[in-house]
Amino acid sequence: MIRLMKFFNGYLHVHVTGYSPERFLNLCSNRNILLWDLLPSKNGYEFYISIQAFRQLKPILKKTGTKIHIIEKSGFPFMAFRYRKHKFFFVGIAAALLLLFTMSRFIWNVQIDGNSYFSDQTLTKYLEEQGVGYGSRKKDLKCEEIEKQIRTDYPDIIWVSVNVKGTRLVVDIQEVAAEREKDDEEAEGTDLVAQYDGTVTSIVTRAGTPCVKKGDQVKAGDVLVSGCLEIFNDAGEVSGYQYCSADADVYVESSLPYEDKFPAVETRYQETGETRYALAFCTKKKRFEIALRKNTFTDFEKLTKLETIHFGEDFYLPIQLEWTKINELSPQKHTYTEEEAKQTAGRHLELYCKKLTEKDFEILEKSVKINFDKSEITVSGKLKVLEKASKTQQTEKRKLEEKEGQEENGIDTGTNGNSN
Template sequence: MKKNWNDKVYGHVRVSVAGRLTEQFINRCVREEITIWNIQRIDKTTITCCILLKDIKKIKPVLKATDCRIHFIERAGLPFLYKKLMSRSGIISGFILFFLALFFLSNIVWRIDINGADPKLEAEIKAILNKMDVHVGAFEFFLPSTEKIESELSSRLNKVTWLGVSKDGTTYHIDLVQKELPKKDKAPGPRHLVATKKAIIHKIFAEKGQPLVEQDQFVKPGQILISGLIGKESAPAPIAAKGKVIGETWYQSETTIPLQSNVKTYTGKTYTKRQLQLFGWNCPLWGLKKKPFKHYDREVTKKPVHFLFWDLPIAYKRIIYREDDENERKLTESQAIQEAKQASYKKLKSQLPLKSKVVSQNIDKRIIKNGKMKLYMHYIVYENIAKPEAIDPVKVKEQIEKHKKEKKDGG
């Protein structure tokens, strides 16, 4: 008979059968549907063959009927292998514990490298990481993603211009560039302070230089406000003018606000699923609801499993569902005006120089069309309108020569 394909799974034995009626033994096995194969004759009274382990009990009546004896030569298959392994349970347990220890050690944080930080900043970074449970010895499955770590550090560190977080095996790398202390400005060369825009002068603070404008005077862009030439006109001394000129300036804005819109808000309810991903197939560990909420946002965190230097086709997944609710928002005309004014004011402040002051805001007009309100605003602002402009030494020389010529002609 042909060899059975599942003999390795169920196990089989190779036996020798001795007796006067070995041919009848083979025929009875066929009739009793006992699977035998690899039949070989040794001599007139002895044959060898292979028999499935599960058929051993069936063969006893056949042996008795044919007056044959059986002798086991070889045992093979999973049942015998399992029995053999169980007889060496101590060694097997040691191997299992060894591989479990390697697996565990391959998925914890062994080192955190911080590059580009001074000792004080490095200590601050480590304190923030500890609050996020990111430290040497932490189990990687329960740590936030590198993107979240990077975002948290960037938002809390004011002395950093750039920061990047990466992970290489069991090591986290944090690379950063610290803000450099501002260098002391070099002594500026001779200069005027000129107007940056149209304005009406409100106040003048001249630390160095000669003011050329007065309060309530209208000025244009480029007009000299504080001159860097002092002394006699015949021999002016160029210096670096210094000071502030606060001018009254004007701005207009246009803001559009919808009177009706859909707003999504979170209810605060969350549901967490935990899964083990094996070769792309998700095996649920915790949380079996398919859709815990009718409306939700989903956040997926995936942590691959490592073994020494290799990434295994196994990953731990955590899925957080956050319930949200969409509501229709309708604004009255007064509410829309208030919201438009706030948005317009915020946009204006982001464009103004530091220490500028909005002293007046008025609505020029408002238009309601197609479910939207368009608001036109007018602002009066007090801001520093002075900027430095280098003094041209050629022009100074020409001015002196002109004065000398006029004096000579007049004399």
């Protein structure tokens, strides 16, 4: 937005020379005259300054004994003066302003905040099915009705706020889906199970029935803490079952196999310094690409940057600019030395251990060895880890078994004894 204002107001690229250019800069700072992109140059400094500020420099130049030279004039005022005799230039400007005014009457960007259970894509697609969103006329949008419709169609969304800001539609929501999902899980019941073979080192149970104790050997898939709770009657017999989501701190020491392979000779790519550029204009349905120079590279990498055209935070346009930089690469064969192979293997191992740590594993010991071959380098071994059990499964429902000779209410129905 600031660059746009500078363009419409006009600015100059100038060069200041003389006896004391530093004093000139200090006086400009004291008088709040904005200078930008200041760079030292031969016998002085180069910088950019607005037309309005340039007109205030005369007393400062006289006081400091400096001279100023205009290198380049930029901005709309100079462009308008340059093309003042070209009628089509002003017709084009008028047409562009009319187009901007027309597009400002529509919604070109939808922003959804506060959602975690429902994705942006889900809610955006729902709004499009209701005729709300990209390309909607702002005057046809009734925000209160949209809010009521969302709450009706999504019971797990308890609060909605819909606002139009510029050409953006901002939807703020609050969900209860996570809490409801948790309640459903507790109603069904979940078990805590072992992910790998190992030895239980400690167990602290907060909810559920512990099925193992410290020192027990467990297999992958064994239930550590059950989500099934037994309910006993006054006689100490099981009279029913209640289900919950098992909650416990169970640590299992395990030995995990580790194996890694990578080629002894790899192809490495280096930039040659040759580049190509491409520009594309993208709308929701179409894409128009302009190759500024044809790409003839055999090996290359693409760096793409996508920008939505907008003015300020709220005035979005239905056009995206896709800038692409293409760097030529030169392939070169490289054979690993023993030291390079060890460093590469070490980096792969550290990355693997980092992923385990993110999954609540503690690395206790690493024991690996490297085998060198002409075509391949192999790393194998074992990792001793301490795992905090987090894997769950649905609790298997149990049926209360009736004892022989008893009904469900506990009355003896046996045939032994006298029946007078």
